[in-house]
Structures are given as C-alpha cells and as structure tokens.
Amino acid sequence: MSGLSAAVTEAIEAIEAGPQGPAVGAFFDLDGTLVAGYTAATFYGDRLKGRDVSPAEFLRTVVTAVDGELGGDPTRIAHVAFAAMRGESEEAFADLGERLFRSKIAGTIRRESRALVMAHQRAGHTVAVASAATKYQIAPVARDLGVEHLVCTRLVVEDGQFTGATDGPMLWGRHKASGVRTFAREHAVDLARSYAYGNGYEDVAFLSSVGHPTALNPHRDLRAAAARLGWPVLDLSDPVGGSLIAAGRTAAALAGMNAGVGLGLAYGMARGDLKEGRNAAIRLATQLPMALAGVSMDVLHQERLWTHRPAIFVANHQSALDIPVLGRLLERDFTIVAKKEARWDPRAVVGSVVIDPAWIDRSDSASARATLDGVVERIRSGTSLMIFPEGTRSATPVLGPFRKGAFHLAAQAGVPVVPIVLRNTGELMRRSSLVLNPGVVDVCVLEPETDWSVDDMSERIAALRAKFEETLARWPK
Amino acid sequence: MSDSSMDTDDLARWASVTGWSATPELTPMQTLLWRAERHPVQSSTSTVVIDLDRAPDWDRFVAATEWGTRLVRRLRQRVVEPAVPTAAPTWADDPTFDLAYHLRRERVADREEMLVHAAQMALRPFDRTRPLWEGVLFEGMPDGAAYVLKIHHALADPLGMVQLLSMLQSGRRDHTPRKPVHEEVDALPEPGPVDLAVTGLRADIASLPASTLASARRVGTAAARPQVVLASALRYGASVRRLLTRTAPPSPELSPRTGRMWSFLTLHAPIDPMREVARLGGGTLDDAAVALVLGGLRRYHARRGSTVAEIPVGVRVSLDRADDLGNRFAGALISGPLAIEDPVDRVAAVRGEVLSLHTERALEVLDAAAPLMNRMPSFVGASALRTAAAPDAFVLTLPGPPRRRYMAGAQVQGMYVLGPLPGAALTVCLVTCGDTACIGVNVDGSAVADLVALEECLAEGVEEMVSAGQAVGPM
Structure with a gap:
C-alpha cells in the first residue's frame, strides 16, 4: 500500500511524465491546500488566549469576518488584523510563527500535499508557496517542505516593528495571480507549462494563470467553477485529528499496555525466566494496545527483521507511536538506549520496565561511555538494540540529520545495522499529542548493512540517510 | 475551393437558415428587454456596418433582400403584445409588410459621413408595430459602399445577427439561381391582444395546482431544514452582493x-x-x-x-x-x-x-x-x-x-x-x-x-x- 489515494498517485505520475526542469513552476496555496485549516485562525487563537485582543477589537474582527462571508470585502478582516499588529516586534512575531508551527501547524500539513510538493521537487520544478498569508505563517511550513520561494503578502516593518500597513496589496484573488505572474517573469518560469494548486473561491484567477491548475480540496464555489471550467479536482485526506473516540481508544490502549506488561511479567516470574517474561510482556504490551487503538501495520520485507540478529535497528522518529510499533516489529530480545531524563516520563515508564533500556546520562560522559560499553556487551550476548539516529522526534516527516552513535556501536559490537523506515506514525499520533488515531502504519525494512568500521562511516551514514529519504519520497510498492 | 463546392456550402447553409427563429413566443429575457425598452437610453437596437468593395447592383440587392425575408420568416413578422401581461408577446406575420419601408439607399461622400448617418439611424426608435429591422445601402463613397443594418434585440441579439448575416451572405460573387426559399405556409390568423392575454391566463390557471404544490413543497423543505435553506439563501445573497458591488x-x-x-x-x-x-x-x-x-x-x-x-x-x-x-x-x-x-x-x-x-x-x-x-x-x-x-x-x-x-x-x-x-x-x-x-x-x-x-x-x-x-x- 502506498498510502496515497489513486487520484494523487495518478497526479504524481502525470508530473513525472510531464516536462522537467526549473522553467516549470509549481505554485501551492497555503491555507486549506498545503495545510488543513487556516493558519491565521491558529495565530488569532493564540492572540485570544494571550488576551492580546481587546473586546472592541474582537467585535470588530467578528463583524468584519461575518461581513466578508456575506459578500463584503473578505480581505478587510486581514487588514483589521494587520492594523492591530501595529507596534509589535517583527522578531517576536516570527518566533511566535516558529512556536505555533511546532505545536500546531506542523501537524496540519497534508501528507498528500507533501507528496505533490516532493514530486515537483524531484522533477526539478521551481516550487513556490503563493498565499495571501504573511511570511511568518508560511516560512516554517515552506522550510519544512524544502520550498525556497514565497509569493506572499508583505507587512511593512520600521525599526523592527510592524506599522500595521502592507507593502503592496494583500496577495488575495487577482493580486495573488498578479504576484505569481510577476514571479514567473523574474524567475523565467513558463506559466503555460506550470502547475498551481489552490482551494478557495478566490483562487480562480491564481489557478487560471497556469497551464495545469488543480482545485485541491476546493471550497464549494471553487468546486462548481472547476466543474464548469473542466479543471481537475483533487480531494486529499486531512491529517486525522484527535476525536473523542480516538481518545477513548488511546485510554484503552494504555490500559491494555499495562495489563500486557503485568501479565507478561507475571508469566515470566511464574516460569522463573525473566527474559522470557520480558519477551512475553513486549508481545502483549504492544499487540494488545495497538489492536485496541485500531492501529495495524503494513510491513514490506518483514523477513529482514529476522535474518540478522543480534543487530542494531535504526528507524526514523516522528511520534511516540514509533516505540510500540517497533516493539511490535522486533517482538523479542531487544532493548533501547534512552536518555536518563526520559526515565520518569509517564509514557516511557511502563516500557522501561519491560525492555530494560540502557540509560545514558548525557551530562556525564564517563558514565555514558561506561553504559555504552555495557551495551556492547549486551549486544554481543544476543540482545538487539533499537536506536533513532535522528536523536529527537521531528515535528514533521522530514528526516533530520543522523547521529553516529548507533553506527559506532555496530562497529564496536561487530553487528549489522537493519534500517527500518516508518512512514506515517506522526500522522496517527502527532508529536505533542497523547491521542492515538486508528490507521495503518506503513513500514519498510531496508537491506541490512554489515561490516561497519570507523574509516568509511560518514559516507555510509550519508548513503543510508539518502536511502531513507528516497524510500519516504517514493514508497516501494 | 471550387465554385461548385462553394455552391453546395451556400445551399446547405441557406437551407439551415429556414429553421432559424422557429418559436412563436419571445423568451423571458427577450420579453424583459422588449417591455423594458426606453430607447435610446435603454435601447435594444444593434447596428451592423458591412463594408463592401463596390456598390452592388440595386435591383439585385433588393431581390436578394426580398429572398432573405422569405427565407427568414421573422424578418416579415411583428411582435404582438397581450392586452395584459399574462403571457409572453408573440411573433405574428405582418400582413402589411412592405420591403420598401425597411430597405432604402442613400448617397454619402465618405466613410466618416456614413458612420455619422449610421449612428443617427440607430438612435431613431423602431416602429414597434412593424418588423423590427431597417437596412440602408450607402453609396457614393470613394472606396466601395456600405450596408448598414439595424436590428432590434427581440429579433436577434448581436450574436444571432452576425450568425444570420454570415448565413445569408454568398460564397461567390455571381448570382446563385434556384436559391432555397421557405416553403410557403398559410399565414396563421394574427392573434389578437385579448386572445393572447386570455390564453396566457388560462395556461397560468392550469398550472396553478402544480405550482402551488411546488411552492408548498419548498416551504415544507424550508421549515424542516431551516439552517440549510438559510445558509443557501445567505450564500446566494452574498454572491449577488459581490456581483453588484465588488x-x-x-x-x-x-x-x-x-x-x-x-x-x-x-x-x-x-x-x-x-x-x-x-x-x-x-x-x-x-x-x-x-x-x-x-x-x-x-x-x-x-x-x-x-x-x-x-x-x-x-x-x-x-x-x-x-x-x-x-x-x-x-x-x-x-x-x-x-x-x-x-x-x-x-x-x-x-x-x-x-x-x-x-x-x-x-x-x-x-x-x-x-x-x-x-x-x-x-x-x-x-x-x-x-x-x-x-x-x-x-x-x-x-x-x-x-x-x-x-x-x-x-x-x-x-x-x-x-x-x-x-x-x-x-x-x-x-x-x-x-x-x-x-x-x-x-x-x-x-x-x-x-x-x-x-x-x-x-x-x-x-x-x-x-x-x-x-x-x-x-x-
């Protein structure tokens, strides 16, 4: 299963079959297209929470918003908001953008939009985000998607503070179209061969400025227009949000995990074999909660999990869900290395009883080295190790840099490295979320790599990371 | 293209013209324009200026126009209004049709003068009791001639007018004998204004139960799902407002x-x-x-x-x-x-x-x-x-x-x-x-x-x- 809908797969194949190179542009709207929902609403919600909004401003905003819905000028709401920002520091606002991106917006990026962006990037197209939003909303998203160009509304900044005015028109409706045409002239992009994706009724002019427009999850009026104009419509699945049912399932899953651990350990004690008890506990503690939460797995090359043991398993890390998923995959005789601070994390405490991790005290390098020596011993005696070479979870599916620790251990212990690519765990359980959503986790086990040594380690790590990226970009069928 | 195939083209085209403008009643939009006309401020008159490379032979031109009015019945028809607006106005053959009233020729010194005349001609209101067109052949210009045709929107909108003219024109310079004509139909007795009004009223009354039912059903839907109807009405209203004000x-x-x-x-x-x-x-x-x-x-x-x-x-x-x-x-x-x-x-x-x-x-x-x-x-x-x-x-x-x-x-x-x-x-x-x-x-x-x-x-x-x-x- 590729995880992409047939329509999206078809669109990507059409991009691959079409003209390549930087003269072809691909313009993506932000709100409702790349991300589900409105980033401006997230920003405004934050202002409301911080009580930065006076009742008068709130009333004005609501009235303007309603008027915009009822056929008035829908851009006025933005101007009301810009005016209210007068005197605020640009730097602080940019920081807020980064913070809101990590906590909220990153989780709303549509996976299939990302796949489309990447398809255009692979084709060497000039990819840009074209939006009426400001760069403080767009830049973190664009950076995460690896998109260099922004065509967006600019705010006037004087002495590091907003003046409340915009530099040029707000890039909405005809002005977004005009902004895209200007960008195309400046970057030698041939619009007739270019692509554009938008969802709002105001995006018709923007979409009509390219040869290949697509109405993506369109607003009802754009859907009607697209039907009339014969434009393709793509409906992408939204990132799953935490529903009440999902929350209930998560609670059941946690209970299941604890029950599984208890049962497994009791079994082990009864048999007088703690190692078997642990293995039983892993099985129960991972299978039971995942079944209860409605999470199943679709694993490619499952056999590679067993051909090289003991081994060091490396996986990309997006979600707290990764650990139970990997536990379920590895099934038995493995442990993890974790930082000491995580020992008392309520989410980790149960697992830590089960798999007896090697705790590393990062603040004390002598003790860390000692722990790692112990780990090498454990590996040699048959316990595999699971490591996330990125170190921390990334907010989005974008792969972070790989650290060398896992590979040094492989060289020292003389065991192979088995790479495991996890695709959509971040979607089923967002980075900062405690709620697990039902779905299918896509897993691909890559070819195990043996004979690690310090000499060519950097090159091999880079090559392995590239394989991860390639697998994430073009999921094997 | 050879002359003979050009002929076939012409004949096929002309034959198709006979089917043009078959419905006797004016469409709702035509009716609105017809009844709302306040010439020239709210005019429904369009004019075509056709530049010709030479002045055509007048007799042949008159004969061709005569043939055209026989081919396209509407050119010999006038609009009959019901006595009260319970029905749409209807086209009826004008028993007093006289080509000479509609077609004449004038001499001008140059093209500029012709355009001035054409504008004045367009500004003069139609006699609404006669067929709604008027043609003038302007001669005497140094380079050729011009035919100016003025048509009321109820007869044809500009698109229809251009289509009609391109259909009636010939693919060749020479005369085409045995041109098709509309088969002579017995002129129907012209309906009187009162008859029309009564017929319309009768049709209204006949459709009353059905339309009452439809209205009742709409009211029922609105009562059952007020938020859906309200949302839809608001969206429609917003759209109207955007179209009119934005x-x-x-x-x-x-x-x-x-x-x-x-x-x-x-x-x-x-x-x-x-x-x-x-x-x-x-x-x-x-x-x-x-x-x-x-x-x-x-x-x-x-x-x-x-x-x-x-x-x-x-x-x-x-x-x-x-x-x-x-x-x-x-x-x-x-x-x-x-x-x-x-x-x-x-x-x-x-x-x-x-x-x-x-x-x-x-x-x-x-x-x-x-x-x-x-x-x-x-x-x-x-x-x-x-x-x-x-x-x-x-x-x-x-x-x-x-x-x-x-x-x-x-x-x-x-x-x-x-x-x-x-x-x-x-x-x-x-x-x-x-x-x-x-x-x-x-x-x-x-x-x-x-x-x-x-x-x-x-x-x-x-x-x-x-x-x-x-x-x-x-x-």
Missing part, C-alpha cells in the same frame, strides 16, 4: 453619460496576432478583446492625466462550459485593470477576472429573475435593468464568417457591430470576419471629452496588441 467604481473620465449621443468608430486588426496574444496570456480571443479596449482606455486616461487604476467592464460569460459557445450567457462586471502596461499580462489579468465569475452562484440572477419581472408592469423591469450596475465599457466578441463572403456581387470587406449603450460609455464588439478582427465601438459622445483622442488611443491599443502578438514571430 467592481471598480466608474471612471470620472467616462462620464456624465446621457446615452443620447451615439458615435460610431470602427477599427480593425489582423486576427492571427490577436489570437497569439490571447494564447500567450493564457486566455481566449474574448479576453484579448477586453485587454485591447483596456489598453486603449489606459492610454486615454494617461493622456487626460487621470490615474484611475481599474474600471468596471461588462463581459459576457457562458453559463455552460467556460470556453464553449454555449447557448446560455450572462452579462457580468469585472474590474478591468488600467495599470497593466504589458498586453500579455493584461490578457492574463482579464482572464483571471472573467474565470473568477464562475464561482458566483448568482451569475444567472438576471436570467432567473426575468420570468418574474415580466409579470410586473414594464417600468419595474426597466428599473431593474437600470439598477444592475452599469460598466464603463461593454466588450463582446462575436464569431463571423470564416472567410470573405459576398452580398449581391459585392465582396464583404468587414462587418462591424455597433451595440446599444445601456448605461455604459462604450460598447465594443469584436467580430471575426475571415482573417480580420472587425472592432465596432459605440461611444457615448456626452461622456467622452475628447472623442478624437479616444479614437487615436484605441487605435494605438490595437497596434500594441498586434505587435505583441507578432513579437514572438510567426505561429
């Missing part, structure tokens, strides 16, 4: 308009560069025509020292698929940019504006309201048409004959449509005629301070489009 305000350089002083201008351009500019801007010939007019008006505003950035322009939008020549059209306003210098970019901007109209669910509002308004006294309809915001310019593109045709032995050099001025300062019609784009401009003389400058600016606008289309080389 365009640029009228330019002060194009007012005050009285609608009582018509001046006709004609411009022409080779069609291929025009199409090429359209293609480069990702648009159609319609978009290029709007961009051309905006280019001319941009220069005019600049020359008058005005800094207006955009003006309201009336365009025609197909209610069917966007680029098809569907049958259902709606007029709508766009904000035409005056600030864009590059013709190709201007085409793209116009394209975006026009396509954006397709998101408006209320686009067909006038169409939808027409049957209702027809039941009200005509001044209601007239004021409804007036409230529909008036643009600074209407721009319309009409497909004419694909190659040069002949009228009674004279070759057609160009065909210019001069539309009415319903509240606008300019009405521009671009007719494709063979390899030429014939651009007819009707200007409200009271709204434009410097008519000569406007004509020069529009000519420069044409030039600018053509060179932009040629700059990229041959197609």
Whole structure:
C-alpha cells in the first residue's frame, strides 16, 4: 500500500511524465491546500488566549469576518488584523510563527500535499508557496517542505516593528495571480507549462494563470467553477485529528499496555525466566494496545527483521507511536538506549520496565561511555538494540540529520545495522499529542548493512540517510 | 475551393437558415428587454456596418433582400403584445409588410459621413408595430459602399445577427439561381391582444395546482431544514452582493453619460496576432478583446492625466462550459485593470477576472429573475435593468464568417457591430470576419471629452496588441 489515494498517485505520475526542469513552476496555496485549516485562525487563537485582543477589537474582527462571508470585502478582516499588529516586534512575531508551527501547524500539513510538493521537487520544478498569508505563517511550513520561494503578502516593518500597513496589496484573488505572474517573469518560469494548486473561491484567477491548475480540496464555489471550467479536482485526506473516540481508544490502549506488561511479567516470574517474561510482556504490551487503538501495520520485507540478529535497528522518529510499533516489529530480545531524563516520563515508564533500556546520562560522559560499553556487551550476548539516529522526534516527516552513535556501536559490537523506515506514525499520533488515531502504519525494512568500521562511516551514514529519504519520497510498492 | 463546392456550402447553409427563429413566443429575457425598452437610453437596437468593395447592383440587392425575408420568416413578422401581461408577446406575420419601408439607399461622400448617418439611424426608435429591422445601402463613397443594418434585440441579439448575416451572405460573387426559399405556409390568423392575454391566463390557471404544490413543497423543505435553506439563501445573497458591488467604481473620465449621443468608430486588426496574444496570456480571443479596449482606455486616461487604476467592464460569460459557445450567457462586471502596461499580462489579468465569475452562484440572477419581472408592469423591469450596475465599457466578441463572403456581387470587406449603450460609455464588439478582427465601438459622445483622442488611443491599443502578438514571430 502506498498510502496515497489513486487520484494523487495518478497526479504524481502525470508530473513525472510531464516536462522537467526549473522553467516549470509549481505554485501551492497555503491555507486549506498545503495545510488543513487556516493558519491565521491558529495565530488569532493564540492572540485570544494571550488576551492580546481587546473586546472592541474582537467585535470588530467578528463583524468584519461575518461581513466578508456575506459578500463584503473578505480581505478587510486581514487588514483589521494587520492594523492591530501595529507596534509589535517583527522578531517576536516570527518566533511566535516558529512556536505555533511546532505545536500546531506542523501537524496540519497534508501528507498528500507533501507528496505533490516532493514530486515537483524531484522533477526539478521551481516550487513556490503563493498565499495571501504573511511570511511568518508560511516560512516554517515552506522550510519544512524544502520550498525556497514565497509569493506572499508583505507587512511593512520600521525599526523592527510592524506599522500595521502592507507593502503592496494583500496577495488575495487577482493580486495573488498578479504576484505569481510577476514571479514567473523574474524567475523565467513558463506559466503555460506550470502547475498551481489552490482551494478557495478566490483562487480562480491564481489557478487560471497556469497551464495545469488543480482545485485541491476546493471550497464549494471553487468546486462548481472547476466543474464548469473542466479543471481537475483533487480531494486529499486531512491529517486525522484527535476525536473523542480516538481518545477513548488511546485510554484503552494504555490500559491494555499495562495489563500486557503485568501479565507478561507475571508469566515470566511464574516460569522463573525473566527474559522470557520480558519477551512475553513486549508481545502483549504492544499487540494488545495497538489492536485496541485500531492501529495495524503494513510491513514490506518483514523477513529482514529476522535474518540478522543480534543487530542494531535504526528507524526514523516522528511520534511516540514509533516505540510500540517497533516493539511490535522486533517482538523479542531487544532493548533501547534512552536518555536518563526520559526515565520518569509517564509514557516511557511502563516500557522501561519491560525492555530494560540502557540509560545514558548525557551530562556525564564517563558514565555514558561506561553504559555504552555495557551495551556492547549486551549486544554481543544476543540482545538487539533499537536506536533513532535522528536523536529527537521531528515535528514533521522530514528526516533530520543522523547521529553516529548507533553506527559506532555496530562497529564496536561487530553487528549489522537493519534500517527500518516508518512512514506515517506522526500522522496517527502527532508529536505533542497523547491521542492515538486508528490507521495503518506503513513500514519498510531496508537491506541490512554489515561490516561497519570507523574509516568509511560518514559516507555510509550519508548513503543510508539518502536511502531513507528516497524510500519516504517514493514508497516501494 | 471550387465554385461548385462553394455552391453546395451556400445551399446547405441557406437551407439551415429556414429553421432559424422557429418559436412563436419571445423568451423571458427577450420579453424583459422588449417591455423594458426606453430607447435610446435603454435601447435594444444593434447596428451592423458591412463594408463592401463596390456598390452592388440595386435591383439585385433588393431581390436578394426580398429572398432573405422569405427565407427568414421573422424578418416579415411583428411582435404582438397581450392586452395584459399574462403571457409572453408573440411573433405574428405582418400582413402589411412592405420591403420598401425597411430597405432604402442613400448617397454619402465618405466613410466618416456614413458612420455619422449610421449612428443617427440607430438612435431613431423602431416602429414597434412593424418588423423590427431597417437596412440602408450607402453609396457614393470613394472606396466601395456600405450596408448598414439595424436590428432590434427581440429579433436577434448581436450574436444571432452576425450568425444570420454570415448565413445569408454568398460564397461567390455571381448570382446563385434556384436559391432555397421557405416553403410557403398559410399565414396563421394574427392573434389578437385579448386572445393572447386570455390564453396566457388560462395556461397560468392550469398550472396553478402544480405550482402551488411546488411552492408548498419548498416551504415544507424550508421549515424542516431551516439552517440549510438559510445558509443557501445567505450564500446566494452574498454572491449577488459581490456581483453588484465588488467592481471598480466608474471612471470620472467616462462620464456624465446621457446615452443620447451615439458615435460610431470602427477599427480593425489582423486576427492571427490577436489570437497569439490571447494564447500567450493564457486566455481566449474574448479576453484579448477586453485587454485591447483596456489598453486603449489606459492610454486615454494617461493622456487626460487621470490615474484611475481599474474600471468596471461588462463581459459576457457562458453559463455552460467556460470556453464553449454555449447557448446560455450572462452579462457580468469585472474590474478591468488600467495599470497593466504589458498586453500579455493584461490578457492574463482579464482572464483571471472573467474565470473568477464562475464561482458566483448568482451569475444567472438576471436570467432567473426575468420570468418574474415580466409579470410586473414594464417600468419595474426597466428599473431593474437600470439598477444592475452599469460598466464603463461593454466588450463582446462575436464569431463571423470564416472567410470573405459576398452580398449581391459585392465582396464583404468587414462587418462591424455597433451595440446599444445601456448605461455604459462604450460598447465594443469584436467580430471575426475571415482573417480580420472587425472592432465596432459605440461611444457615448456626452461622456467622452475628447472623442478624437479616444479614437487615436484605441487605435494605438490595437497596434500594441498586434505587435505583441507578432513579437514572438510567426505561429
């Protein structure tokens, strides 16, 4: 299963079959297209929470918003908001953008939009985000998607503070179209061969400025227009949000995990074999909660999990869900290395009883080295190790840099490295979320790599990371 | 193409004309225009100026016109109104039809004089009790002649008029014997106004139970799901409001308009560069025509020292698929940019504006309201048409004959449509005629301070489009 809908797969194949190179542009709207929902609403919600909004401003905003819905000028709401920002520091606002991106917006990026962006990037197209939003909303998203160009509304900044005015028109409706045409002239992009994706009724002019427009999850009026104009419509699945049912399932899953651990350990004690008890506990503690939460797995090359043991398993890390998923995959005789601070994390405490991790005290390098020596011993005696070479979870599916620790251990212990690519765990359980959503986790086990040594380690790590990226970009069928 | 195949072409085309305008009743929209007409301020008169390479033989020209009126029955029919507006007006054969009343010839010194005469002719109201057309052959010009045909919108809209004329014209200079004629039908007794009103009332009463039921059902739905109905009504209302209010305000350089002083201008351009500019801007010939007019008006505003950035322009939008020549059209306003210098970019901007109209669910509002308004006294309809915001310019593109045709032995050099001025300062019609784009401009003389400058600016606008289309080389 590729995880992409047939329509999206078809669109990507059409991009691959079409003209390549930087003269072809691909313009993506932000709100409702790349991300589900409105980033401006997230920003405004934050202002409301911080009580930065006076009742008068709130009333004005609501009235303007309603008027915009009822056929008035829908851009006025933005101007009301810009005016209210007068005197605020640009730097602080940019920081807020980064913070809101990590906590909220990153989780709303549509996976299939990302796949489309990447398809255009692979084709060497000039990819840009074209939006009426400001760069403080767009830049973190664009950076995460690896998109260099922004065509967006600019705010006037004087002495590091907003003046409340915009530099040029707000890039909405005809002005977004005009902004895209200007960008195309400046970057030698041939619009007739270019692509554009938008969802709002105001995006018709923007979409009509390219040869290949697509109405993506369109607003009802754009859907009607697209039907009339014969434009393709793509409906992408939204990132799953935490529903009440999902929350209930998560609670059941946690209970299941604890029950599984208890049962497994009791079994082990009864048999007088703690190692078997642990293995039983892993099985129960991972299978039971995942079944209860409605999470199943679709694993490619499952056999590679067993051909090289003991081994060091490396996986990309997006979600707290990764650990139970990997536990379920590895099934038995493995442990993890974790930082000491995580020992008392309520989410980790149960697992830590089960798999007896090697705790590393990062603040004390002598003790860390000692722990790692112990780990090498454990590996040699048959316990595999699971490591996330990125170190921390990334907010989005974008792969972070790989650290060398896992590979040094492989060289020292003389065991192979088995790479495991996890695709959509971040979607089923967002980075900062405690709620697990039902779905299918896509897993691909890559070819195990043996004979690690310090000499060519950097090159091999880079090559392995590239394989991860390639697998994430073009999921094997 | 050989002469004989040209003949077959002609004969097939002429045979198809006989089916033209078959329905006896006026459509709701035609009815609205017919009843709401307040000539010339709210006129439904369109004029075609046909340039001919020579003056045709008058007798042959009269005979050909006589034949045309027999082929197209409507040219010999008049509109009969019911005594009270319970029914649509009906077409009926005019027993007093006299070709000489409708067709005559005049002598002029040159083309300018002919255009002045044509404008005056268009300003004179029709006799609404006779067939709604009038033709004058202008002779005596140094290079050829001109046939000016004035037609009421109820008889044919500009599109129908151009289609009709291209159908009636001949593929060759020589006379075609044995031309098809409409099989003689026994003239039906002309319905009296009272009969019509009674028939209409009877039909209304007959449909009353069904329409009452439909209304009741609608009320029922509304009661059962008020939020859905309310949301839908609000969205419709919002769309109407956007269509009526969200365009640029009228330019002060194009007012005050009285609608009582018509001046006709004609411009022409080779069609291929025009199409090429359209293609480069990702648009159609319609978009290029709007961009051309905006280019001319941009220069005019600049020359008058005005800094207006955009003006309201009336365009025609197909209610069917966007680029098809569907049958259902709606007029709508766009904000035409005056600030864009590059013709190709201007085409793209116009394209975006026009396509954006397709998101408006209320686009067909006038169409939808027409049957209702027809039941009200005509001044209601007239004021409804007036409230529909008036643009600074209407721009319309009409497909004419694909190659040069002949009228009674004279070759057609160009065909210019001069539309009415319903509240606008300019009405521009671009007719494709063979390899030429014939651009007819009707200007409200009271709204434009410097008519000569406007004509020069529009000519420069044409030039600018053509060179932009040629700059990229041959197609």
